[in-house]
Amino acid sequence: MTNRGNFSGRLGFILAAAGSAVGLGNIWRFPYLAGQNGGAAFLLIYLLCIFLLCFPVMVGEIAIGRKVGSDAYGSYYKLGGRSWGFLGLFGILAGIFILSFYNVVAGWAFGYFLEISFGDLLNHPDFGGFFGAYVNDISDNLWFSLGFMVFTALIVSQGVQKGIEAANKIMMPSLYLILIGLIIYSLTLPNAMAGVKFYLIPELSEIKAQTVFDALRQAFFSLSLGMGALITYGSYVKKDQNVVSSAAVISIADTSVAFFSGLMIFPLVFSAGQSPTEGPPLVFMILPQIFHDMGPIIGRVVGGSFFLLLCFAALTSTVSLLEVPAAYLVDQKKLPRKGVVWGLALLIFIIGLPSMVSQGMVPFLNKLPFYQGRDFLTFVSDMCDISLTIGGGLMCVFITYKWKIENMNEELSLGNDTYMGSILQKYINFTIQYVCPLLLGILSILVIIDKFFGIDKVFG
Ligand code: PHE
Numbered sequence: 001m002t003n004r005g006n007f008s009g010r011l012g013f014i015l016a017a018a019g020s021a022v023g024l025g026n027i028w029r030f031p032y033l034a035g036q037n038g039g040a041a042f043l044l045i046y047l048l049c050i051f052l053l054c055f056p057v058m059v060g061e062i063a064i065g066r067k068v069g070s071d072a073y074g075s076y077y078k079l080g081g082r083s084w085g086f087l088g089l090f091g092i093l094a095g096i097f098i099l100s101f102y103n104v105v106a107g108w109a110f111g112y113f114l115e116i117s118f119g120d121l122l123n124h125p126d127f128g129g130f131f132g133a134y135v136n137d138i139s140d141n142l143w144f145s146l147g148f149m150v151f152t153a154l155i156v157s158q159g160v161q162k163g164i165e166a167a168n169k170i171m172m173p174s175l176y177l178i179l180i181g182l183i184i185y186s187l188t189l190p191n192a193m194a195g196v197k198f199y200l201i202p203e204l205s206e207i208k209a210q211t212v213f214d215a216l217r218q219a220f221f222s223l224s225l226g227m228g229a230l231i232t233y234g235s236y237v238k239k240d241q242n243v244v245s246s247a248a249v250i251s252i253a254d255t256s257v258a259f260f261s262g263l264m265i266f267p268l269v270f271s272a273g274q275s276p277t278e279g280p281p282l283v284f285m286i287l288p289q290i291f292h293d294m295g296p297i298i299g300r301v302v303g304g305s306f307f308l309l310l311c312f313a314a315l316t317s318t319v320s321l322l323e324v325p326a327a328y329l330v331d332q333k334k335l336p337r338k339g340v341v342w343g344l345a346l347l348i349f350i351i352g353l354p355s356m357v358s359q360g361m362v363p364f365l366n367k368l369p370f371y372q373g374r375d376f377l378t379f380v381s382d383m384c385d386i387s388l389t390i391g392g393g394l395m396c397v398f399i400t401y402k403w404k405i406e407n408m409n410e411e412l413s414l415g416n417d418t419y420m421g422s423i424l425q426k427y428i429n430f431t432i433q434y435v436c437p438l439l440l441g442i443l444s445i446l447v448i449i450d451k452f453f454g455i456d457k458v459f460g
Contacts, residue, residue: 065234072228107145
């Protein structure tokens with residue numbers, strides 16, 4: 001086999017996989033979904049999803065990747081034949097579409113970082129208006145998201161160890177440091193405790209079908225599951241490493257960043273007397289107002305740090321998203337990595353253009369008639385979310401009926417002497433065989449109904 005590269009060791013893999021998981025999903029999407037779904041009630045369901053559904057799926061994905069040592073398509077193909085190979089292709093395609101819109105939002109974060117740190121965004125009289133104008137400024141959008149894609153491609157083109165692992169080893173610790181600094185600051189603000197209460201004391205009556213749907217798709221998205229990112233990263237893991245404990249550390253790292261982002265944002269929002277239910281613009285419209293109120297210097301430093309944090313988080317995720325199709329072309333088509341990476345980056349940037357102009361520039365894309373009048377970026381993002389839960393559910397079916405659970409267990413016991421016979425083994429086996437396929441199947445169908453028709457209208 002040609003040398004595909006691998007992670008230097010346990011830490012390199014864990015940081016890279018946690019880097020993939022920690023992203024805009026944690027810092028931008030998790031807080032606004034929690035804000036819209038009752039705060040603590042959402043957090044509770046979210047944690048349940050991670051524990052019951054996501055952790056076992058993550059273990060399964062990494063096991064498949066490491067077993068075969070190939071890309072998402074190659075791994076399914078080798079263990080399950082051509083028809084299962086399609087599941088890998090489906091994931092690779094999902095990754096391409098996720099990156100296409102993700103890069104647009106990452107471009108906004110990058111632009112905000114520059115405008116707050118070095119420009120005069122914070123002097124603007126109306127942040128809602130600013131954001132509305134900003135996402136409709138085609139030249140800013142083009143440059144910033146192109147810039148972001150170039151950073152991503154630069155890292156991925158350097159390969160697994162020199163590119164992906166090295167970048168994560170710098171960015172992930174910096175991200176934690178910035179986050180901790182921001183939490184300490186926000187907890188010391190007046191009325192911060194109202195935010196903490198909203199976030200930590202659940203109001204069980206707040207739990208609705210929507211809460212469960214949002215928590216589930218968010219958990220899958222946040223842990224980068226269901227589309228082959230962890231199969232691909234798993235394929236670079238050496239056989240003497242403990243997959244189960246690595247998966248546990250990755251899940252905890254990701255969940256803690258989401259948790260801490262909430263702990264940073266809700267005190268800020270409540271202490272400024274703002275509403276947490278703002279939705280996607282929460283981070284872009286509400287936070288700048290708060291940074292503005294901190295005064296010109298502190299606002300610049302705190303606000304700039306926040307958006308830098310968002311950029312780091314996004315970059316370690318875009319890197320993993322680009323690696324999935326890149327690994328496919330390198331492994332299956334034997335194409336050179338550098339050319340593949342730059343070609344894909346350009347292609348995905350172009351696929352992202354309709355999402356970029358869907359925030360108002362092109363009225364049709366802004367209000368899709370077949371999608372309850374929502375915009376194209378939301379459409380692509382929702383479809384990708386659904387494909388993740390379906391992909392995760394099918395992976396469990398694949399392990400149960402095709403690859404067989406005993407073979408997975410055998411792979412998992414490499415580098416983990418105590419795995420066989422442990423409670424953890426029983427838990428993982430039970431959830432992968434029964435709980436995940438069933439729950440993921442039912443919930444994916446309900447989410448599709450909800451997205452296209454509105455669940456209340458159908459069952460209400
Ligand atoms: N997990 C990333 C986030 O939370 C997004 C992502 C999804 C990355 C799927 C890779 C694969 O932002």
